[in-house]
Each structure stands twice: as C-alpha cells, then as structure tokens.
Amino acid sequence: MARITHAHAFMVDLVPKVERTDAIQSFKSQETIFVELTDADGARGIGYSYTIGDGGPSVLALLKHTLLPRLMGQDADGIEAIWRDLLFCSHATAVGPIMALAQAAIDTALWDMRGIKTGLPLHLLAGGAKAAVPMYTTEGGWLHIAPEALVEDALAACAQGFRGSKVKIGKPTVAGDAARLGAVREALGDDYEIMTDANQSMTAAEAIRRVPMLEALNIGWFEEPLPADDIAGHARLQATSRVPVAVGESLYSPGQFADYIAQDACGIVQADVARVGGITPWLKIAHMAEAHNMAICPHFLMELHVSLVCAVPNAPWLEFIPQLDDVAAPMARDGGMALAPTRAGLGIDWDHDKLASLTTEGSAFEIKGA
Structure with a gap:
C-alpha cells in the first residue's frame, strides 16, 4: 500500500x-x-x-x-x-x-x-479492445465557416484518411443549415460521414423541423439539439428521427446518462472524461452504453480519449480537435486513424x-x- x-x-x-x-x-x-x-x-x-x-x-x-x-x-x-x-x-x-x-x-x-x-498503457489497463480508432474532424466545421470553406476542409481531411467531418448547425433558418451540409455532402459523396452539432441552441420545434433535411442528407448524428436538461424533449425528438440524437458533453454524472438511456432520449452517448469526473465514471458510462447496444463517441480531449475509446468495444470514433500541441508531443496517427499510446499511463508525453x-x-x- x-x-x-x-x-x-x-x-x-x-x-x-x-x-x-x-x-x-x-x-x-x-x-x-x-x-x-x-x-x-x-x-x-x-x-x-x-x-x-x-x-x-x-x-x-x-x-x-x-x-x-x-x-x-x-x-x-x-x-x-x-x-x-x-x-x-x-x-x-x-x-x-x-x-x-x-x-x-x-x-x-x-x-x-x-x-x-x-x-501498462491506459487502453490496456482499462480494457484493451483495440489498438486504433477512426477519426472525424471538427476543426473545419465551425459555424462561422462558409460552405465553400467547409468543403475545402472536408476534402483535405478525406485526402488525409479521415472518414468524417462534424459541421456545426444552428443558423437562423433551416435553409441556412441545409446549404452548408448539402455542399459538403455533394462534394464528398455518400461514403463520407457527416455529423452535426447544434450545441443546445434549438427548441424542440426547430429541431424537429430539421429532421427531414438531416435524414435526406444521410447525416451521422444530430448532436445536442436541445438544452441538456430537456430529457423529455430529446425523447420526443429521438422518436421522430432516423438520425441518432447524440448527447453527453453537458452531462456530469453516470446517473444523468442513465436517465437519458432509460427514457430513450438519445441514440449515441458522448461522455467527456473531464466533465463526468474522470476515467472511473467514464468507463461506467461506456459500459452502460454497451449494455444497451449503444455507441459512445466522446467529446473533445482526443489526447486522453484515444486511450479510452481503444479500451472499450463500442467506441467507433474519436473527435479530432488538437489542443495540446504546445505542451505535449502530438498524438500518434496513421492517416485518419488515431493510434492508442503505448507509453505507460495516460500515454501523453508532456x-x-x-x-x-x-x-x-x-x-x-x-x-x-x-
């Protein structure tokens, strides 16, 4: 001891x-x-x-x-x-x-x-499900970016081996969101995954209005459409949509995720290891999702989450937003695949x-x- x-x-x-x-x-x-x-x-x-x-x-x-x-x-x-x-x-x-x-x-x-x-490196210490995971990029999809620049970034990411991009939505009109997403889909084709993120900006009515457009464009998920405490609203939305509703970056405990899952209010969970209180509760949430045949696709912190998504079997994606390059060695990559660190512990070379x-x-x- x-x-x-x-x-x-x-x-x-x-x-x-x-x-x-x-x-x-x-x-x-x-x-x-x-x-x-x-x-x-x-x-x-x-x-x-x-x-x-x-x-x-x-x-x-x-x-x-x-x-x-x-x-x-x-x-x-x-x-x-x-x-x-x-x-x-x-x-x-x-x-x-x-x-x-x-x-x-x-x-x-x-x-x-x-x-x-x-x-032992963290991905083995916590489960050891795989050694690498596909990435999608969010860095070129922020809300202020014009459609032509969204397309340029997605094409560059695809050329590097990335398999998807996240595009922020929440423009004043459905047409404004459709123009941005449609440009990326037309340029990248049906095999490239496009995720969307509304960052809790919509009413239930506005979110439901966007569902047909998201379905037509074969969008991978509809992230944080409503305020995080509106579980009932998310449940109604999930029931109307063939596009999975994704939630989690604004939830702070395993119990909050349990409430969403119990009420069929999401299709994908996105626990953030920092915002739920660490690796200990993150793994509980991941396995809770696994027990309900759901994916966990964590929010941000790719340098830490890479080990966790490689530890569990139900984590198909890692979000690419580099933020630690000034204070740590870059995360290991092979094209669009993130590689689980082999260094003992968290595997971050500070x-x-x-x-x-x-x-x-x-x-x-x-x-x-x-």
Missing part, C-alpha cells in the same frame, strides 16, 4: 489556433487544470481537466481547499474508493461541472500513476518545461501530507 504524500496543482491557458464558434458561444481558451500526485514510494502521476474560457480558478480553489487536502494519506491504488470519498466529502457541490472537473484532474492522475507503476513557462501566474500550489 502506497499512500499519497504530495500534490502539485497549476493551470495553463491554451488559446485555440483557429477560431472556434458554434450556435451559442466561442471557444476563448482552454483553461487546463493540472494535478500531479506523488505517493510514498515516489511514484508520480499527472492528470488534467479543462474549461473553455471560464471557471478554471474555481476548479483550482475546490482542489486547494477541499479535495487535495483530503486526498493526502489515502491509498493511491484505491481509485474507486477515492472517487466516491471525494464526491461525498463535498456533496453539496455535486452533481455539477466544477466538482466533476476537479475530480477528473485527480482521477486521471491516479490512473496515470497506476499505469506507470504497472507498466513537455514539462513548456508547462512551467505557460503556468498562469499565481495558480500553482502544493499540498503535502503529514
């Missing part, structure tokens, strides 16, 4: 290299919260979570004042016990994004430490000098056990 003796936390602000807009917001920056843990044997693990521009200091405050002090002295191998203990020690802040993001930074660090101590130089002033702190 090796107990946790030390934690080092800090935040790095990573600004996107391209403009990222959807129907409700712009991606200003990735406030990336890091936690590095050390146990009594000297083993270390580094984990992280993120926001898209706001809330990072709140996550750090919860870690500093509540979660990391409680972590000191706990058995690093008891990942499930730690996850539940941290959830209930501050249950007044759960279920929700700040708590989930803070837990995720700790949980991913513990899984990294376990992998390093056992010598540039620690870059992390140190980009650490937000005043964000770093340490917690030491007795």
Whole structure:
C-alpha cells in the first residue's frame, strides 16, 4: 500500500489556433487544470481537466481547499474508493461541472500513476479492445465557416484518411443549415460521414423541423439539439428521427446518462472524461452504453480519449480537435486513424518545461501530507 504524500496543482491557458464558434458561444481558451500526485514510494502521476474560457480558478480553489487536502494519506491504488470519498466529502457541490472537473484532474492522475507503476498503457489497463480508432474532424466545421470553406476542409481531411467531418448547425433558418451540409455532402459523396452539432441552441420545434433535411442528407448524428436538461424533449425528438440524437458533453454524472438511456432520449452517448469526473465514471458510462447496444463517441480531449475509446468495444470514433500541441508531443496517427499510446499511463508525453513557462501566474500550489 502506497499512500499519497504530495500534490502539485497549476493551470495553463491554451488559446485555440483557429477560431472556434458554434450556435451559442466561442471557444476563448482552454483553461487546463493540472494535478500531479506523488505517493510514498515516489511514484508520480499527472492528470488534467479543462474549461473553455471560464471557471478554471474555481476548479483550482475546490482542489486547494477541499479535495487535495483530503486526498493526502489515502491509498493511491484505491481509485474507486477515492472517487466516491471525494464526491461525498463535498456533496453539496455535486452533481455539477466544477466538482466533476476537479475530480477528473485527480482521477486521471491516479490512473496515470497506476499505469506507470504497472507498466501498462491506459487502453490496456482499462480494457484493451483495440489498438486504433477512426477519426472525424471538427476543426473545419465551425459555424462561422462558409460552405465553400467547409468543403475545402472536408476534402483535405478525406485526402488525409479521415472518414468524417462534424459541421456545426444552428443558423437562423433551416435553409441556412441545409446549404452548408448539402455542399459538403455533394462534394464528398455518400461514403463520407457527416455529423452535426447544434450545441443546445434549438427548441424542440426547430429541431424537429430539421429532421427531414438531416435524414435526406444521410447525416451521422444530430448532436445536442436541445438544452441538456430537456430529457423529455430529446425523447420526443429521438422518436421522430432516423438520425441518432447524440448527447453527453453537458452531462456530469453516470446517473444523468442513465436517465437519458432509460427514457430513450438519445441514440449515441458522448461522455467527456473531464466533465463526468474522470476515467472511473467514464468507463461506467461506456459500459452502460454497451449494455444497451449503444455507441459512445466522446467529446473533445482526443489526447486522453484515444486511450479510452481503444479500451472499450463500442467506441467507433474519436473527435479530432488538437489542443495540446504546445505542451505535449502530438498524438500518434496513421492517416485518419488515431493510434492508442503505448507509453505507460495516460500515454501523453508532456513537455514539462513548456508547462512551467505557460503556468498562469499565481495558480500553482502544493499540498503535502503529514
């Protein structure tokens, strides 16, 4: 038994290299919260979570004042016990994004430490279903991008081996969305997958109006059409549509996914490892989906999710949005296939000098056990 003796936390602000807009917001920056843990044997693990521009200091405050002090002295191998203990020690802040993001930074660090101590990469440690996964790209599909540029990006992605693109929707009219999607379908043909994402921007009526158009264009999925708390609306929409409804990036617990699945309110789940509280709950959600013969196609964080989608059998896609290239070695790829890291632990090769130089002033702190 090796107990946790030390934690080092800090935040790095990573600004996107391209403009990222959807129907409700712009991606200003990735406030990336890091936690590095050390146990009594000297083993270390580094984990992280993120926001898209706001809330990072709140996550750090919860870690500093509540979660990391409680972590000191706990058995690093008891990942499930730690996850539940941290959830209930501050249950007044759960279920929700700040708590989930803070837990995720700790949980991913513990899984990294376990992998390093056992010598196993995460995709094998968590299941080992496959060694590679197809990617679709979102980087060329943001809402401000004109149809001709959408086509140009999709053609370039296809030439690189990508098998699909995500196109943001939520223009003021159905015709506006149809023009963008139709241009890509006409240029790429029927074998290229096109996903859509409305980012919770629509009423149920507006979403239902778009279903015939999405069906006619053979769209792969209709992502986050309605506000995430409108389970009943999603259920009505799913019942009317042959295009699967995809939800999950704005859900924060396995229980919330269970509610969607129980009410037939989605066809694809998109759990985000940071937003659900880490690898421990992500795997539960993935296997819950598997038990219901559903796919899990996670949101964002490709450098971490690549290992998780390769760990489970029901994860057919990885979303390509590069964001860590300034602070880590690029994710391994073979054309349009993402390769599961073979490095022990999370498999992310961090540039620690870059992390140190980009650490937000005043964000770093340490917690030491007795």
